[in-house]
Amino acid sequence: MCCGSKAIENRGALPETIDNELLKGMLFFDPHVHMTSRTTDDYQAMADAGIVALIEPSFWLGQPRTNAGTFKDYYSSLLGWERFRSGQFGIKHYCTIGLNSREANNEALAEEVMALLPKFIYKEGVVGIGEIGFDDQTTLEEKYYRLQLELAKEAALPVQVHTPHRDKKKGTQRSMDIAVEQGLDPSMVIIDHNNEETVEEVLNRGFWAAFTIYPFTKMGNERMVEIVKKYGAERIMVNSAADWGISDPLAVPKTALLMKQKGISDAVVKAVTYSNAITAFGQSGQIDTADFENGFMINQSEKFENNSVLRGGQQPRIDKSSIIIK
Amino acid sequence: MFAYTIEILRPAIAAVLKEESSSESFTWLVALPVPPQNITRDFSFASRKFSKQRPASSSAPHIYLAEKFQRTHWHSWTILDLARLYLLLQLNAANEQEYTTTIESVFNQADLGELTILYKALPYFAYGKAWESRCAEGIRSNMGTVLEAIMYENSYPSVHLPEAAWNQLILKAIFTGKDLGRIYGLEERNNAALAASLLDYAEERLAAGRNIDAAVWPLTKVFYPEKTGVLQQRFLQEK
Ligand SMILES: [Zn+2]
Numbered sequence: 105m106c107c108g109s110k111a112i113e114n115r116g117a118l119p120e121t122i123d124n125e126l127l128k129g130m131l132f133f134d135p136h137v138h139m140t141s142r143t144t145d146d147y148q149a150m151a152d153a154g155i156v157a158l159i160e161p162s163f164w165l166g167q168p169r170t171n172a173g174t175f176k177d178y179y180s181s182l183l184g185w186e187r188f189r190s191g192q193f194g195i196k197h198y199c200t201i202g203l204n205s206r207e208a209n210n211e212a213l214a215e216e217v218m219a220l221l222p223k224f225i226y227k228e229g230v231v232g233i234g235e236i237g238f239d240d241q242t243t244l245e246e247k248y249y250r251l252q253l254e255l256a257k258e259a260a261l262p263v264q265v266h267t268p269h270r271d272k273k274k275g276t277q278r279s280m281d282i283a284v285e286q287g288l289d290p291s292m293v294i295i296d297h298n299n300e301e302t303v304e305e306v307l308n309r310g311f312w313a314a315f316t317i318y319p320f321t322k323m324g325n326e327r328m329v330e331i332v333k334k335y336g337a338e339r340i341m342v343n344s345a346a347d348w349g350i351s352d353p354l355a356v357p358k359t360a361l362l363m364k365q366k367g368i369s370d371a372v373v374k375a376v377t378y379s380n381a382i383t384a385f386g387q388s389g390q391i392d393t394a395d396f397e398n399g400f401m402i403n404q405s406e407k408f409e410n411n412s413v414l415r416g417g418q419q420p421r422i423d424k425s426s427i428i429i430k
Numbered sequence: 431m432f433a434y435t436i437e438i439l440r441p442a443i444a445a446v447l448k449e450e451s452s453s454e455s456f457t458w459l460v461a462l463p464v465p466p467q468n469i470t471r472d473f474s475f476a477s478r479k480f481s482k483q484r485p486a487s488s489s490a491p492h493i494y495l496a497e498k499f500q501r502t503h504w505h506s507w508t509i510l511d512l513a514r515l516y517l518l519l520q521l522n523a524a525n526e527q528e529y530t531t532t533i534e535s536v537f538n539q540a541d542l543g544e545l546t547i548l549y550k551a552l553p554y555f556a557y558g559k560a561w562e563s564r565c566a567e568g569i570r571s572n573m574g575t576v577l578e579a580i581m582y583e584n585s586y587p588s589v590h591l592p593e594a595a596w597n598q599l600i601l602k603a604i605f606t607g608k609d610l611g612r613i614y615g616l617e618e619r620n621n622a623a624l625a626a627s628l629l630d631y632a633e634e635r636l637a638a639g640r641n642i643d644a645a646v647w648p649l650t651k652v653f654y655p656e657k658t659g660v661l662q663q664r665f666l667q668e669k
Pocket of ligand 1: 136138161163235345
């Protein structure tokens with residue numbers, strides 16, 4: 105009785121709310137979001153907030169995966185079902201394919217998954233190998249990180265590197281050292297989940313620095329504003345990494361609004377919430393901005409005779425404010 | 431093996447592709463080993479070589495293709511779709527078991543665009559009967575693009591599906607708001623069991639206060655003229 109109703113009373117007291125007027129005309133690209141774990145309400149809200157394209161990295165699904173078949177089906181569902189689902193809301197869906205660090209610790213399984221990867225990385229809309237890197241920083245994690253860097257080099261694909269929560273600074277340095285040792289050009293590597301402690305070295309060494317705006321455990325967006333004030337926009341991008349945890353699929357547009365409010369120029373806001381991600385992952389050759397720069401996804405293959413345009417985002421809307429459900 | 435003349439289709443598609451793609455891409459495609467050694471990879475890789483635009487329908491090769499194979503609505507095929515069909519037509523079909531296993535493996539790890547073209551290509555696979563369960567599986571999909579690939583201007587379902595699967599296709603089409611006018615074989619494959627299911631569905635819609643696609647009435651009328659008339663009347667009154 106006590107706590108539940110109190111929480112409801114407090115809901116109205118949010119300090120800042122999204123001003124849809126300010127969002128008008130702004131386009132966003134979220135380069136790291138796990139839509140498999142999100143609902144259609146999230147897709148609708150993201151489309152409404154101006155997110156026109158996103159990248160879904162393959163990751164730890166949060167459920168047991170004891171054989172390679174579940175990985176195969178997961179990759180297929182990212183490339184099939186999730187791509188379709190996203191398109192229904194007018195959002196262009198890309199993905200990165202990889203064996204994540206946590207599951208790299210089961211060697212027999214990891215070997216089988218490694219054998220699967222070449223079958224998926226050349227598919228349409230695969231913009232990189234990811235998310236790979238370190239979690240516990242074990243020798244097996246290192247082994248499969250290196251093997252996948254090799255694969256990325258061979259396929260000329262960018263790499264999306266997850267950096268560990270624990271022992272982050274050292275883990276981040278080690279991730280970069282290994283990428284260089286394996287002969288990757290830092291401009292092809294996006295180091296993810298940065299913070300104030302890691303950003304300087306990442307940028308100095310020529311890598312892309314991605315920041316995850318994720319409540320309680322990663323970055324808050326007020327801190328992000330300070331980082332952009334200090335380092336500018338070059339090679340910096342923002343993502344939500346929204347997943348099955350308490351996270352926010354609107355983190356990118358919210359951060360853009362906050363930046364605008366704090367006086368950061370439109371050009372810088374656009375770079376870190378839209379164009380830098382496109383430049384970095386566009387090195388895969390898989391991103392055609394004509395597919396979404398009009399503010400919604402255009403399915404090129406659904407254009408009839410190359411001129412009439414069918415758009416995504418045609419899902420019927422439900423009236424959320426009504427208690428009547430028709 | 432093939433229910434059509436593959437020796438005509440293959441060069442006809444090649445001619446369209448030659449016209450519509452860069453010489454580099456076209457050379458890549460025709461230089462691949464026959465039969466393809468790594469079809470799943472090449473099938474994916476084709477997306478890096480061929481455009482997702484539609485070919486110009488006014489070109490001579492396209493007109494020829496459309497005239498020779500009229501049951502397919504080639505205008506809705508992209509250049510990439512055609513390149514992928516060309517790859518599938520290069521498979522060795524001598525051994526049914528090997529042939530179907532190979533194509534099934536392409537299905538099993540396909541992305542959305544690949545799945546769509548695979549289902550569109552059903553009429554052009556060898557051993558038509560062998561694809562019944564694959565086609566029925568596609569009808570169970572919830573991806574609209576896959577459903578449309580099977581339902582619209584595709585001659586496979588009406589020729590090969592057993593009655594129960596055919597009825598599922600029609601019910602699913604109506605349930606998901608598809609355009610029945612684009613489904614081949616509506617009249618020829620109509621049957622009493624389907625008509626009865628459609629009438630049940632119509633009653634359900636009526637009870638829910640929702641409308642129904644009028645394209646169902648010609649199908650139900652054949653077997654249940656009176657009940658159809660009564661229901662049509664009730665829908666009109668509801669409006
Ligand atoms: Zn992630």
